[in-house]
Amino acid sequence: MRRTLPAAITLIAGLIVIIKDIFISPGFNQLVQDYLVRSVALSSATAVALGGLSLLRVHGRRVSRRREGWYNSVILIGGFALLFFLGILLDGGHNSDTYQWFYQNTAVTGSSTVFSLLCFYIGSAAYRAFRARSVEAGALLVSATIVMLGATSIGAAITPMLPEAKTWIMDYFNTPVIRGVALGVSLGSFAQGARNLFGIERGYMAE
Amino acid sequence: MTPFMQNISDAIRPIFESWLYTSGDFGLTSTVFLVLFVILLLTMVQRSRTAAAIPKVRRIAGLDAVDEVVGRATEMGRPVLYSPGIGALSSSDTLASFNVLGHVAKLIAKYDARLIVANRNANVQPVTESVVRAAYYEQGKPDAYRDDDVRFLTSDQFGYAAGVVGIMNREGVAALVLFGLFYAESLVFAEAGNIAGAIQVAATSSTSQTPFFVVACDYTLIGEEIFVAGAYLGQDRQRLATIVVQDWFKQWTVAMIVLGTLVATFVSASGGSGNFIIDLLKLY
Amino acid sequence: MEAILTPTLGNWLSALITLMLFSILYKENPFYRIAEHLYVGASAAHGIVTTWNNTVKPALTDMPKYGTWWEILPMLLGLMIYFNFYRPYAWLARIPMALWIGYNAALVLSARQVIPFLNQLTMAIKPLVAMTNGSFDLAQSINNILFVSIVLGVLTYFLFTVEHKGVFKYAADWGRIAIMIGFGASFGNTVMARISLLIGRLDFLFGDWLGLLG
Numbered sequence: 001m002r003r004t005l006p007a008a009i010t011l012i013a014g015l016i017v018i019i020k021d022i023f024i025s026p027g028f029n030q031l032v033q034d035y036l037v038r039s040v041a042l043s044s045a046t047a048v049a050l051g052g053l054s055l056l057r058v059h060g061r062r063v064s065r066r067r068e069g070w071y072n073s074v075i076l077i078g079g080f081a082l083l084f085f086l087g088i089l090l091d092g093g094h095n096s097d098t099y100q101w102f103y104q105n106t107a108v109t110g111s112s113t114v115f116s117l118l119c120f121y122i123g124s125a126a127y128r129a130f131r132a133r134s135v136e137a138g139a140l141l142v143s144a145t146i147v148m149l150g151a152t153s154i155g156a157a158i159t160p161m162l163p164e165a166k167t168w169i170m171d172y173f174n175t176p177v178i179r180g181v182a183l184g185v186s187l188g189s190f191a192q193g194a195r196n197l198f199g200i201e202r203g204y205m206a207e
Numbered sequence: 208m209t210p211f212m213q214n215i216s217d218a219i220r221p222i223f224e225s226w227l228y229t230s231g232d233f234g235l236t237s238t239v240f241l242v243l244f245v246i247l248l249l250t251m252v253q254r255s256r257t258a259a260a261i262p263k264v265r266r267i268a269g270l271d272a273v274d275e276v277v278g279r280a281t282e283m284g285r286p287v288l289y290s291p292g293i294g295a296l297s298s299s300d301t302l303a304s305f306n307v308l309g310h311v312a313k314l315i316a317k318y319d320a321r322l323i324v325a326n327r328n329a330n331v332q333p334v335t336e337s338v339v340r341a342a343y344y345e346q347g348k349p350d351a352y353r354d355d356d357v358r359f360l361t362s363d364q365f366g367y368a369a370g371v372v373g374i375m376n377r378e379g380v381a382a383l384v385l386f387g388l389f390y391a392e393s394l395v396f397a398e399a400g401n402i403a404g405a406i407q408v409a410a411t412s413s414t415s416q417t418p419f420f421v422v423a424c425d426y427t428l429i430g431e432e433i434f435v436a437g438a439y440l441g442q443d444r445q446r447l448a449t450i451v452v453q454d455w456f457k458q459w460t461v462a463m464i465v466l467g468t469l470v471a472t473f474v475s476a477s478g479g480s481g482n483f484i485i486d487l488l489k490l491y
Numbered sequence: 492m493e494a495i496l497t498p499t500l501g502n503w504l505s506a507l508i509t510l511m512l513f514s515i516l517y518k519e520n521p522f523y524r525i526a527e528h529l530y531v532g533a534s535a536a537h538g539i540v541t542t543w544n545n546t547v548k549p550a551l552t553d554m555p556k557y558g559t560w561w562e563i564l565p566m567l568l569g570l571m572i573y574f575n576f577y578r579p580y581a582w583l584a585r586i587p588m589a590l591w592i593g594y595n596a597a598l599v600l601s602a603r604q605v606i607p608f609l610n611q612l613t614m615a616i617k618p619l620v621a622m623t624n625g626s627f628d629l630a631q632s633i634n635n636i637l638f639v640s641i642v643l644g645v646l647t648y649f650l651f652t653v654e655h656k657g658v659f660k661y662a663a664d665w666g667r668i669a670i671m672i673g674f675g676a677s678f679g680n681t682v683m684a685r686i687s688l689l690i691g692r693l694d695f696l697f698g699d700w701l702g703l704l705g
Contacts, residue, residue, distance in 0.1 A: 185412040193596045
């Protein structure tokens with residue numbers, strides 16, 4: 001029961017989707033959309049608070065046991081509670097001005113800041129690769145440098161060959177590499193789907 | 208299309224067009240491909256359950272590194288941080304990651320080391336909890352499992368990245384195992400991990416992010432290697448059997464490209480047009 | 492509330508969080524921790540709030556209107572995931588997981604995913620002798636040979652049941668080198684985009700916050 005029932009649900013739900021994708025049948029397609037797809041969306045939605053509860057449990061324990069850095073956990077819980085109650089209780093929910101003020105100035109700011117950290121990290125990563133001095137790292141860096149310079153006006157000013165070289169590398173190295181990798185990835189992905197669908201891989205049910 | 212193939216295509220089209228889905232081309236070939244793939248896969252899995260020999264999977268260096276970094280973290284007495292990426296369950300990378308997580312968690316349980324799993328997707332969270340709990344259970348140490356160590360952070364992409372960076376630094380993480388779907392935050396993990404002194408193994412099928420892992424991580428798995436990882440690490444016969452089928456279809460892909468190229472070259476050199484290998488794939 | 496939550500105050504909060512998060516570049520520190528925890532907490536709540544407001548709440552309010560009472564069932568199914576917190580019945584949480592995994596595994600293994608695969612395959616086929624306007628085109632021929640050899644080399648590199656020996660070794664080594672050159676190109680192509688992100692952030696700090704930019 002503990003294993004057979006979930007395995008059966010996995011297989012049946014999956015086969016319905018696979019059959020729907022093979023045949024043209026507007027009626028069946030609509031049924032799948034209306035019931036199966038909707039069920040997956042709704043069950044995922046009501047389950048979504050599990051993540052938040054897990055987060056609050058970790059930080060709640062940290063505060064109640066006064067573990068190192070517990071005051072940071074108070075900030076986390078405070079930020080969570082503020083947006084949670086504003087978003088649920090305010091008229092207009094997460095679209096209200098008050099909610100958006102807090103959301104934009106905390107989470108959206110955080111997002112664009114961490115994203116922009118990449119500018120520094122891409123530099124330090126390239127520097128480390130430069131020091132690695134292997135043939136592979138060398139090939140990667142030479143091509144990266146040509147493409148980077150070729151994409152800027154500085155590159156074109158150095159020599160008009162750089163933009164041309166950039167286009168050539170993109171068309172005759174980057175594109176076939178991505179195509180070859182993608183072909184393999186598709187095959188690997190099919191095998192992965194099959195292993196999950198037919199219950200060959202179900203580590204989450206071993207207990 | 209060559210006239211000959213066009214005739215065949217016209218003849219079979221009425222048979223399929225009313226009931227077989229296609230978005231332009233490949234309706235028939237994609238279905239035949241899928242059916243054959245599944246039949247061969249299930250046949251090989253069935254064979255693997257008996258004593259029948261199945262082809263060997265060659266050594267994959269990046270995967271051997273997984274055991275090595277877990278061992279090293281154990282020796283140092285510091286935790287391993289595992290990220291299943293930022294994908295939802297709809298990503299095959301995420302599905303593949305569970306298997307690797309199971310392997311890592313078993314090693315951790317065996318060595319009495321510590322594993323921290325950080326999640327971004329609320330639906331992935333319970334699956335990773337179950338996988339890790341099952342691994343401890345399998346090693347006969349169900350009570351050693353700490354539920355606080357399989358954590359959800361936030362569904363926000365860079366909030367998740369910020370949280371992972373924080374954990375890496377504060378918990379003194381010795382090894383970072385990144386298996387799953389990653390987007391732009393991949394480099395945040397890899398670089399911040401390096402600065403924090405953690406050794407990293409990364410795998411993703413995303414061709415746009417692998418370059419950053421290759422540059423910044425100690426070990427990187429490329430492309431479909433992530434889908435082989437679970438079977439390879441566990442040396443599980445049934446799962447290895449599915450890799451064999453995956454490889455057969457890859458050999459078929461190579462053969463089709465070689466044949467198609469030969470035909471295309473011959474046709475081009477003789478001033479003609481059309482390619483019956485491509486026509487065959489696009490039959491309906 | 493609006494009287495207190497002015498744009499100026501918002502810019503100050505935003506600027507503080509930006510600087511605190513940037514401080515990770517020096518090293519992990521108490522300021523980073525504060526901003527990180529606030530960001531993680533607020534954004535985690537946002538994910539739940541939007542799911543509630545966009546999916547769960549409308550479904551509940553629509554039930555009496557459209558008679559979609561059956562939707563209670565999948566909602567309850569989703570709630571079963573919370574058994575995960577209670578060890579003796581944790582196995583019940585596998586039931587919604589099983590549905591999600593079955594559904595998603597099928598999306599991965601679907602004829603609709605095979606179609607783009609076959610399409611990519613046909614696009615890897617190129618004539619090694621290229622003709623332009625009826626005459627032999629050497630440059631294009633060389634480029635085509637390069638293209639096809641890279642696709643084949645990369646695929647050979649990923650053969651797992653064939654030992655990389657003899658001709659396979661040469662092909663796989665070529666594939667590996669090509670992968671590095673190709674990935675280098677992706678890397679180089681991204682650098683400019685990343686620089687513009689930083690410029691955007693600096694623009695906020697010096698323009699919107701400090702008002703130093705015209």
